[in-house]
Amino acid sequence: MTGYGDSEQNAVILPATLTGAPSAGVIPYGGGPNVRFKMRVSVPSSESTVGVRLFDHVAKYTYTS
Amino acid sequence: MNGWTKFYADSTSYMGRDIDVYRGHASWRKSSLDNLVQVTLEHEGILLSIEGPGEYWQSDDFESIFPGGTKLIRRRIQRKIEPSNRFYRVDSSGYERGVKHSVSFQSNTSLGLLFPIRPQDVGKWLTLEYDVVKAKWHHKITQGRL
Numbered sequence: 290m291t292g293y294g295d296s297e298q299n300a301v302i303l304p305a306t307l308t309g310a311p312s313a314g315v316i317p318y319g320g321g322p323n324v325r326f327k328m329r330v331s332v333p334s335s336e337s338t339v340g341v342r343l344f345d346h347v348a349k350y351t352y353t354s
Numbered sequence: 355m356n357g358w359t360k361f362y363a364d365s366t367s368y369m370g371r372d373i374d375v376y377r378g379h380a381s382w383r384k385s386s387l388d389n390l391v392q393v394t395l396e397h398e399g400i401l402l403s404i405e406g407p408g409e410y411w412q413s414d415d416f417e418s419i420f421p422g423g424t425k426l427i428r429r430r431i432q433r434k435i436e437p438s439n440r441f442y443r444v445d446s447s448g449y450e451r452g453v454k455h456s457v458s459f460q461s462n463t464s465l466g467l468l469f470p471i472r473p474q475d476v477g478k479w480l481t482l483e484y485d486v487v488k489a490k491w492h493h494k495i496t497q498g499r500l
Contacts, residue, residue, distance in 0.1 A: 317376070318372070318375045318376045318414075320424065347417055347418065348419075348420075349417050349418070350415070350416055350418070351414070351416075351500055352413060352415075352416055353382055353383060353411070353412060353413045353414075354370060354375045354380065354381045354382045354383065354412075
């Protein structure tokens with residue numbers, strides 16, 4: 290996953306659709322979905338805010354039985 | 355007894371205890387959604403109730419962290435607001451396992467804690483929500499069912 294940062298807002302353009310899940314599934318009530326989103330952003334050395342940012346995400350979902 | 359219960363116009367009911375939902379023995383969507391007159395939701399000594407014939411919905415919010423598992427964070431019941439609904443009334447009282455908070459729809463002013471329903475709220479959803487983490491409940495009107 291790659292993108293380009295905007296120098297004023299630090300916005301990073303990412304694909305609208307992320308792929309990689311092996312299949313669609315059903316989450317049972319109270320089940321712990323094995324879902325993890327990890328994102329790594331590398332700031333090029335040409336920028337003043339050089340470095341690497343790592344983000345972990347919490348998946349929140351609404352369930353109706 | 356954590357879970358929800360549907361009450362129908364013919365005086366029958368359908369119970370979705372958490373343990374039954376977890377085992378796949380009960381389902382909100384797969385049981386009848388027609389002719390409902392009341393829905394309740396019970397969680398750890400809090401009983402939320404919405405009364406009145408109409409369209410209802412129930413949902414729970416979860417938060418999943420990997421690794422670390424999944425946590426139930428919010429539960430709610432909802433009823434669609436109809437044109438004849440002018441006010442909703444909130445009553446709180448004791449029941450055998452704790453405190454019951456119930457909402458009923460009124461067409462005219464009546465005694466009790468009343469909240470007005472604006473014309474633009476018709477078609478939206480009156481929502482009773484229980485925050486499991488904070489152990490607090492509240493009522494609100496939301497744009498759609500959740």
